[in-house]
Amino acid sequence: MKRIAVLIIGLWIMSIGIAFSIRAGLGTSPISSLPYTMSMLTPLSVGTATIVLHIVLISLQVIILRKNYKPIQLLQLPLALVFGILTDLSNNMLSSLSPVSYAEAWIFCLIGIVLVALGVSVEVLSGTIPLAAEGLSIALTEATGRKFGTMKVTVDCSLVVLSLVLSIIFLHTLGGVREGTIAAALLVGTIARFVNKLLTSIRTKYFPSTTLGQA
Secondary structure (H helix, E strand, O other), X not given: XXXXXXXXXXXXXXXXXXXXXXXXXXXOOHHHHHHHHHHHHOOOXXXXXXXXXXXXXXXXXXXXXXXXXXXXXXXXXXXXXXHHHHHHHHHHHOOOOOOOOHHHHHHHHHHHHHXXXXXXXXXXXXXXXXXXXXXXXXXXXXXXXXXXXXXXXXXXXXXXXXXXXXXXXXXOOOOOOOHHXXXXXXXXXXXXXXXXXHOHHHHHHHOOOOOHHHO
């Protein structure tokens, strides 16, 4: 229960970071870029689109690993539901915020990046089931023998490219992919690794089996 509580706290922090990125209007983080674009193309909310995307990513894991797929990883599904709901709640909470200048938009964007990185660190600290995007990266690592970091970058870049293509074709704009997306891609991992080091003492005392290096 302690780990689940920490996991939900981490997801909520991430969802608030995503909401700040959306309010900034400079592009969302790579993992949120496709759900945000889907929400612009359909009646779906960002949270609901996030749930749909995660279901697709979980299905890809099953296809890739086949008989090697561990049923316990299906816990990613309820995790996706919680994350989607929290994303909509956080987005609604911040709906009244709107930057009045480009500089203020960057402040919103940077707050979002820091919160997403902090949320990722807390999620990893819980030592529980990963989100579907990380799950797909792990599945690709097992199937190809390549490093997790390489597969994580591949998954993130694929989501960004797909979001960009859909935005250009149907919206004739960049949609959820802008300079903020690039900043998030460059900074989230770096900040998360720094936060992980700060959380080492907490990990050692309360979550001795957690591997912080996964972020």
